[in-house]
Amino acid sequence: MFKGALAILLSMLISSLGVSAHAAPVDLHASICLDGAAGMVEQIDHSAYSIRGCGMPPRTDGWVWLRLSDPSVLKDLPSGWSLLLDENRFDHITVAATNGDGSIQSYSYSDGHVGNDWAPGGLLRFPFDSPGVEISSLSIGFHHLDGALFIRKVEARTPDDEAARSTAWLILIGVMIGALVSAMVYNLAIYDGRRDRFQLWYAAWTVLALGYCLSWTNFLGIFDDRLTGPLAVRLSDCFLGAMIAAGTMLLLTLIEADARHRRLLWTGYVLTALSTVAGFIAAADMLFPPILTDRLFNGVLILDVLWIAATITVAIRRQSRIIWFFLLGWLPVISVFALRLARNMGFLPQNDAIDMASFACVAFESVALSVTIAYRLRDIARARDNAARTMAIMQTEAETLRRAAMTDHLTQLGNRAAFQAALEQADPLSTLLLVDMDHLKSVNDSYGQELGDNLLRHMAIRLSQIVPDGTVLARLGGDEFGILVPQPLAQTMLERIDALQGEPWSQSGRTLSLWFSVGQCDCTGSPASAMHRADRALYWAKQRGGGRRQPYTLEFDRADSLAARLLADAPRALAAGEFVLYYQPLVDLQTGRQRGNEALLRWNHPELGLLAPPDFQILLTDDTIGPLLQDEVISIALAALSTVGDGLAYIAVNFTGVHLRGAAAGRHILNRMQEAGVPPHRLCVEVTEGIALDHASDEIAEALHILHTAGVRIAFDDFGTGFASLVHLLRFPVDIIKIDRSFVCQLTMPARNAHEIVRSIISLGKALDKQVVAEGIETEAQAAILRELGCDYGQGYLFARPGPLLQPPIYWPVLDESHG
Incomplete structure (x- = not known):
């Protein structure tokens, strides 16, 4: 079947190549009539195809016939001419041509069985052997034709013309x-x-x-x-x-x-x-x-x-x-x-x-x-390339932003967010260390922010150098660093960080030491609970003077509970007068006579007994209770001064920065002394270097100048332990310099460095016309050395422990040979 169709097409192609001219096709529309069911002629009448009716009664057998009424139109067609019809839908088709001698050549096909009688261009082709002149009649019949309207092409072509068309x-x-x-x-x-x-x-x-x-x-x-x-x-x-x-x-x-x-x-x-x-x-x-x-x-x-x-x-x-x-x-x-x-x-x-x-x-x-x-x-x-480039840029920018969001800009370490993310993924057996630098604020205030930043960078570099591989190191903010150490490396890290304490660092002609406090705990529980435990351990390391590593213990939880209880009890205690002042005598080391007292706060708690300031430190730093407690201290001290005769020179009271903010604060203290009938020279305002280095130090200096001008004594406590003592001796109107107990306790030890430090402080005080007071004297030997070095006054357990105000003042006999 395939070969036959192909052979027909090839024969058409070959025959067309040998023909130079072709006859025009014969359109049979004008020469045929339509014989079919009712409505078929009307369909043709409404179309562009002119096929007239044959004038016969409508057929009822389902057939539609096209009959050639003028056979002479075929007279010029040679033998082998072809009748071409549009393909239509029908059940059966019959095509018959009658010759002049009565012979008939016919074709009859059913739907789907047209055979090879198809032509390119959507046509059915029926070739006839007789020349057109011999054709006496031609009939084309369709059974169940889909419509006469679709009878568009009815024409006859010569073999050459048909071959060329195909x-x-x-x-x-x-x-x-x-x-x-x-x-x-x-x-x-x-x-x-x-x-x-x-x-x-x-x-x-x-x-x-x-x-x-x-x-x-x-x-x-x-x-x-x-x-x-x-x-x-x-x-x-x-x-x-x-x-x-x-x-x-x-x-x-x-x-x-x-x-x-x-x-x-x-x-x-x-x-x-x-x-x-x-x-x-x-x-x-x-x-x-x-x-x-x-x-x-x-x-x-x-x-x-x-x-x-x-x-x-x-x-x-x-x-x-x-x-x-x-x-x-x-x-x-x-x-x-x-x-x-x-x-x-x-x-x-x-x-x-x-x-x-x-x-x-x-x-x-x-x-x-x-x-x-x-x-x-x-x-x-x-x-897509642009989008890919844009996406790559966005990813780079996002990565840069992510790194920036996870990086501390000063030290280039990870920041708190990065450390928190690492902590959330940490093994529970890992060790968490919170490192807080001691005295950084003093460095910033004394030498400037730039030097403080350089110190932080140096600390970051040194920590980066000592942490083992696999350890997470980050700056959490301010002067605090976080370290997350895998359990197998923990002991190595602890030894290295302990060895780093006190390491000297030189910058811009100044030499400082790396002192820092460390809070330590494991990572069990939630990240928040681990951070809380490490922070509590760090707090206790700070409370114990800093420069140390403090592992977390359950005692801290109990201390937290106690602190919460004390905060809750404080308002009632203030109203009930449970806070009292104990006094420690200040003795003239040359004569042994008492020259004054330092007022020390105590809480006479009805259930916990007598509490010293380290026991309720939380109250002193609380924004609400702290100022109220300071007011109570001033009231008790002024009341004591008003009842004690002039034989007791003065009472020294520790002041917080809150009560020394500006000239108005100084005048307020003077007014209260006037109301209590206490002369200004009988009050000594003690300030520590931490107060002096407050961010409002200019206002504090202003208040101290007003008090000093009125006759109030000004004492600089814990001298020698900070970074800016000498600077503040020039800024503040200081009358008394108090040598810190940490130097006094080393006077009798083999190393003589403490002697030179104390001698320098005393010499400085004498040169500046300041009184010098040594704190924490506990032995006759310490007192003798201080007297020999020229120290004016002293206080400590050697003379008396803090207690109620003594009447009359104490007298301490001077033994010149005590240090013998």
Whole structure:
């Protein structure tokens, strides 16, 4: 079957090559009449095809006959001429020609069994042996024809003319198949990455276009002659509907998203479905009236063309770049299909040129769309490259921001957020260390912020150098660092960090020491609880003087509970007068006579007993209770001074920075002394270096100057333990310098460094005309050394422990040989 069809096509091609001219085809429309059921003639009358009725009564047997009324129109046709008919849908067809001698040549086929009597261009061909001049009658009968309206081509052609026509179709279809296949292959090969939707729709459109062209033109008959005739008509309807739907979706997906109109988008989806359904309905002539379904199909195609025009217009207005390529490919197709639509609806006569132009335009469209897709892919590739570059930049920026968000800008270590993230992933057996530098505020205030920052950087470098691999190190803020050590490396880290204590550091001609406090705990429990335990351990290390590492113990929890209880009890205790002052005598080391007292706060708690300041330190630093407690101390001290005679020179009271903020604070203290009847010279205001280095030190200095001018004594406590003592001796009106007990307790030890430090402080005080007081004297030997070094006054357990105000003042006998 395949070989036979191919042989026919080849013979047509060969015969056409040897023919130089061809006779014009004979149009039989004017020479035939229509004999059929009622309504058939009326269908033809409303079309562009002029077929008159035969004047016979309407047939009732389901047959429609075309009868040649003027056989003379065939007289110029040679032997082998062919009768050509449009393919239509029918159950059975019969074609018969009667010769002058009465012989008959006839053809009879049923639906699906046309055999090799098909011709390229969607025609049925019936060749006749007798020349046209011998034909006396010609009849063409259709049983159950789908409609007379579809009888568009009835013509006779000479063998040479038919061969040339078939060859033209053969060449056209070959070119069309080559264009479609090569364009699709190019489309599939042009981009081997992820397929875009429009590429898939283009592949679908190409396959459907190929199926439509091959079915409509009868070239499927090469493979199986059953695919010609009525079945070819049905297949072409299905392929055409699906091809139009695929083209609609191709346009929807091909143009840029910002060039689409939302309503047209959804309308396109609806038309896609309608085109597909209408094609299949038009093919179902056994279920629906063919005339109605054909007009419905053509109506849907008209709507689709209008939709394409509207979509293209909107895309142009929205400055689509791709739509011009699409428009270039579709304008010829739309124009020719519009002509075919007019021809199918009977407004134009049947013409091979229109049909051939249609498929030539399909071939052109496939190439144009392939180029369009290539351009679109290039556009998308550029957009993807730009997006990839933008994404890479964004990722780099995000990574930079993430690192910045997780990095401390001063030390370039991880910050609190990074450390918290590491802590959340830490093994419970890991060791957590919180490191807080001692005296950093003093360094900042004494030498400037730059030196303090450099000290922090140096500390970060030294910690980075000693932490083992696998350890997390971060600056948590201020002067605090966090270290997270895996359990196997913990002991090594602890030894290294202990060895770092007191390490000297030189900067800008100054030498300082790395002193820091360390809170230590394990990482069991939640990250928040681990941080809380380490912070409590760090607090206790600070409370014990700093410069040490403190592991966490359960005692800290009990201390926290006690602190909470004390905070709750404090308001009641203030109202009940439970806070009292104990006094420690200040003794003249040369005469042994008492010259004053230092007031020391005690809490006579009804349940916990007598508590010293270290026991309720939490109250002194509380923003609410602290100021109230300071007021109570001042009130008790002034009351004591007002009841003690002038024989006791003065009482020294420790003041917080809150009560020394500005001139108004100084005048307020003087007013209270006046109200209590206490002369200014009988009060000594003691300030520590921590108070002097407060961020409001200028205001504190102003208050101290007012008090000093009025006659109040000013004492500088814990002298020598900080960074800025000498500076503040110039800034503040100091009368008394108090040597810290940490130097006094070392006076009797073998090393003589303490002697030189104390001697220097005493000499400095004498040179500045300041009184010098040594704190923490516990032995006769210490007192003798201090007296020998020229110290003026002393206080400590050697003379008396803190207690109620003594009446009369104590006397301590001076033993010159005590240090013997």
